[in-house]
Amino acid sequence: xxxxxxxxxxxxxxxxxxxxxxxxxxxMNRRDFLLASGSAACMIGSARDGSARxxxxxxxxxxxxxxxxxxxxxxxxxxxxxxxxxxxxxxxxHVFYSRWRGSFSNWLKTSEIAHAVATQPEGPYQDxxxxxxxxxxGCWDADTMHNPTIHRIGNQYALFxxxxxxxxxxxxxxxxxxxxxxxxxxxxxxxxxxxxVSGDRPILDIDPSAAAWDSFLTTNPAFMRxxxxxxxxxxxxxxxxxxxxxxxxxxxxxxxxxxxxxxAGNPIVSFAHLKREVEDSxxxxxxxxxxxxxxxxxxxxxxxxxxMESDDGVEWSAPQLGYESIDVxxxxxxRTRFERPQVLLCNGKATHLFLALMGGKAGxxxxxxVRINETxx
Numbered sequence: 001x002x003x004x005x006x007x008x009x010x011x012x013x014x015x016x017x018x019x020x021x022x023x024x025x026x027x028m029n030r031r032d033f034l035l036a037s038g039s040a041a042c043m044i045g046s047a048r049d050g051s052a053r054x055x056x057x058x059x060x061x062x063x064x065x066x067x068x069x070x071x072x073x074x075x076x077x078x079x080x081x082x083x084x085x086x087x088x089x090x091x092x093x094h095v096f097y098s099r100w101r102g103s104f105s106n107w108l109k110t111s112e113i114a115h116a117v118a119t120q121p122e123g124p125y126q127d128x129x130x131x132x133x134x135x136x137x138g139c140w141d142a143d144t145m146h147n148p149t150i151h152r153i154g155n156q157y158a159l160f161x162x163x164x165x166x167x168x169x170x171x172x173x174x175x176x177x178x179x180x181x182x183x184x185x186x187x188x189x190x191x192x193x194x195x196x197v198s199g200d201r202p203i204l205d206i207d208p209s210a211a212a213w214d215s216f217l218t219t220n221p222a223f224m225r226x227x228x229x230x231x232x233x234x235x236x237x238x239x240x241x242x243x244x245x246x247x248x249x250x251x252x253x254x255x256x257x258x259x260x261x262x263x264a265g266n267p268i269v270s271f272a273h274l275k276r277e278v279e280d281s282x283x284x285x286x287x288x289x290x291x292x293x294x295x296x297x298x299x300x301x302x303x304x305x306x307x308m309e310s311d312d313g314v315e316w317s318a319p320q321l322g323y324e325s326i327d328v329x330x331x332x333x334x335r336t337r338f339e340r341p342q343v344l345l346c347n348g349k350a351t352h353l354f355l356a357l358m359g360g361k362a363g364x365x366x367x368x369x370v371r372i373n374e375t376x377x
Contacts, residue, residue, distance in 0.1 A: 053324075057300045060307040060320035062291070064376035066353065068329035069369040072123045073097060073116060074360045079104055081111075082147045083354045083367035085121060085344040086157075088190045093121045093344065095354070096131065096148040096159060097367060104358070104365065108176055110134075111146040113161060115190070121344055121352040122369055131194055132161060132185060140165055140202055141183050149282075149342060150190075151223050153231075153256045159185045159194060160203070160221040160233070180217040181205055182235060186256070197257050204235060204251055204260050213239040213267055214249055222281040224290075224313070231256050232313060234292075236279050237267070245270070246277040246297065250314065268314055271299050278306060282341045283313070286350060293322045293341040293353075301325075303337040323370070326357055333359065338368065349374075 073080045078099040088094045095118075100111040113132040116125040132145045141163030151158045161183050169179040181202035185194040197203060207215045214237030222234040231253045239245050247267035251260035269292075271277055280295040290310040296302055299319060307322030327335040338355040345351070353370040360366040 054300055054304065054321055058318075058320045060322055061376060062293075062307050062350075062372070063321050063323055065373045066323055066329075067371045067373055069122045069352075069371055070330070071360050072367040072369055073125055073127075074362050074366045075099065075127070075364075076362050077101060079107065079365045080367055081107065081356045081365055082149075082340040082342070083356060084148050084150045084342045085352065085354050086150045086152065086190070087344070087346060088117075091119075093118050094150070094190050095125060095367070096150045098146045098148065100144075107144065107146055108164065109143055109166065111144040113145045113148045113159070122371075128191075131192060132159070132196075134163065135196070137167065140168075140179075140181055140200060141196070142167065147220055147340060149221055149223055151225070153225065155188070156256075157187050157190055158223065158256050159187070160223050161185070162219045162221070163202075174216075177219075177238070178216055180219045182218050182221045182233070184257070203258055204233060206237075207262070211241055213237060213241060213247060214262075216240045220280055222283045222292075224283045224285060226252075226313065227285060230254060231258075231260075232283070233260050234268075234281050234283050236281070239267075239272075243272050243275075245272050245275070246279050247272070248278070248281055248294075263314065265314060269294075269308075269316060274299060280340050282343055284343055284345060284350065285313075286345075286348060291350075292316060293343070295337070295339050295341070303335060305338060305341055323353065323355075326368070329370070343372075 081098040083095045083097040085093055085095050095116045098111045099114050100106050112130050115128040115131050118125045134143045135141045142165040145161050145163055147162045149160045162180055163183050164179040169176050182204040184197040184203040187194045204218045216238050218235050220236040224232045226232050233251045236248055248269035249266035250263040250268050253260045276298040278294045278297055282293045284291050290313040292308045294306050296304050296306045303325035305322035306319040308316040308319050310316045325335050326333040338357050340356040342354045343350045350372050355368045357368055358365045
């Protein structure tokens, strides 16, 4: 059986107008919303139940299709974060995720990227061990390996990540996050071996101009293979040169290894006109349109996700509600936010949403899976 046939079989089993530069105003949604009552000891079955909280913003059709599954990778000794899924040639769901020991803040120092696998997206997952660790002193990615996003490109796999060199940040007297950059590792198989690309340089460095909006850091990559064959890399930067807000940019390359050239219209996603910010974007192409999920940092509610669409991947629609906070899906959980949305695509369709959140039975942090139904019914 060909690889494509295996993937198709496995996936089958698992089974607005664009605004100009985001110059939009939030308008009241005139639907009447009701919070559904439910037992504090049972799972809430539909994301619609939280709609009354955010009546000032439209709910996306994507949000209406979400159905919670539950936590994954609750590990006693590890914090787990940023679970990025892909269906392998073996028909199984492979997840690449961040993990680290100790306090939550240690992600900036000692996070590593590990690999887990399951026969279905919902789990349970078998941990296969670490695949990337900090490269050591003298390297731009000396310390942490964090926030992976996995993609298949032709006959190889691309694993984007963020890393840092804390000694360099200390030497320069800047915030520890100031050494964060985006890296890339490639492998012929999901089982490796993984080879870091570009040697002693990140795949996307900061802009060398101190006045640039992305001259402080580049982080949180979101990769998409454009329908025209180009490699599009969306990223977050912290605009400390102007308004101290997080914004998102785009860099484009002809091939996976770059060079990645910044889009002339960057930043392409900014809520600076509201003095608000976002992060953790994930971008995919489906149904002839570009789709973006991101973590809200105050545009609507810092506990939810936002969703936008685009005809060209550059000019994006006004944001809608993309997903709710965890307590809407499971009343046993405290009201807290999801982060790092990652989408599982099967035959070009979004089937599951993978997220990260604090808590869980180990009292640390874990992954979380949400099924994406074909319709909102």
